[in-house]
Amino acid sequence: MKVVTSATDLPSGCAFVPTMGALHAGHASLFKIAKNQSENVVASIFINPLQFENEEDLVKYPKTPDADIEIAQNSGVTHLWFPRREEIYPEGFNSVKAGPISKLYEGASRAGHFDGVVTVVRRLFDLVKPKLAVFGEKDFQQLKLVEEIAADVSIVRAPTIRESDGLAMSSRNIRLSTEGRAAAPSIYQALSTATSETELREILSAQPLLTVDYADFIDEETFLPAQPDTQKVRALVAGWINGVRLIDNMQMVKRA
Numbered sequence: 001m002k003v004v005t006s007a008t009d010l011p012s013g014c015a016f017v018p019t020m021g022a023l024h025a026g027h028a029s030l031f032k033i034a035k036n037q038s039e040n041v042v043a044s045i046f047i048n049p050l051q052f053e054n055e056e057d058l059v060k061y062p063k064t065p066d067a068d069i070e071i072a073q074n075s076g077v078t079h080l081w082f083p084r085r086e087e088i089y090p091e092g093f094n095s096v097k098a099g100p101i102s103k104l105y106e107g108a109s110r111a112g113h114f115d116g117v118v119t120v121v122r123r124l125f126d127l128v129k130p131k132l133a134v135f136g137e138k139d140f141q142q143l144k145l146v147e148e149i150a151a152d153v154s155i156v157r158a159p160t161i162r163e164s165d166g167l168a169m170s171s172r173n174i175r176l177s178t179e180g181r182a183a184a185p186s187i188y189q190a191l192s193t194a195t196s197e198t199e200l201r202e203i204l205s206a207q208p209l210l211t212v213d214y215a216d217f218i219d220e221e222t223f224l225p226a227q228p229d230t231q232k233v234r235a236l237v238a239g240w241i242n243g244v245r246l247i248d249n250m251q252m253v254k255r256a
């Protein structure tokens with residue numbers, strides 16, 4: 001594996017996985033999916049300042065470069081790119097506006113977040129020129145908005161990777177206290193058992209450590225509330241445990 005700091009050292013037409021580092025088994029699964037599609041797998045590690053609403057979150061974002069190099073190396077990455085800020089955001093770079101879905105759910109409580117995400121993803125795509133890029137369904141709203149701006153890059157959807165108790169893997173999980181960590185799988189349990197939005201909310205409200213931000217059944221194409229005839233229903237959940245924001249989602253197949 002080559003570790004590079006400039007996009008000029010990357011092979012074009014590769015499979016690409018953008019990340020912000022603090023890599024875990026969820027990222028490793030994205031790299032492996034990329035490896036199945038292409039000889040050359042490029043991963044980037046860039047903590048994108050544009051997608052953070054406040055400076056404190058940005059500063060607090062975990063940084064584990066040595067462990068990241070090892071995980072990338074062991075999961076099929078051929079080129080690990082640590083871009084410099086000036087390469088991603090040269091003077092006069094074009095910012096991109098995310099589509100209307102960006103105002104809902106995660107976007108409603110994180111103003112400007114998705115504009116920051118699609119701006120960096122577009123910049124990364126323009127610099128890497130991949131044939132495909134892999135994104136996890138864990139951040140389902142992000143995945144949808146990236147699909148809208150991808151045009152020349154095919155987006156491969158990757159399933160959410162979970163801990164053995166169901167908690168969706170996330171770099172934020174390490175910030176949970178022992179009690180909070182024990183409570184966190186309740187989100188997965190609610191998603192896997194609820195047959196309606198009401199039931200989902202009921203199950204979630206039984207967990208005293210969890211403050212729910214939203215728990216909704218949506219049409220996954222439009223992000224509008226699911227209707228009785230909606231073909232693809234997805235449940236979205238976000239909440240806080242110990243002040244740590246957790247999100248998860250699941251496609252709802254008819255449950256009798």
Ligand code: PAF
Pocket residue numbers: 018019020046048051117120121139142
């Ligand atoms: O999902 C992430 O880690 C980030 O939002 C991404 C896609 C790497 C853009 O900074």
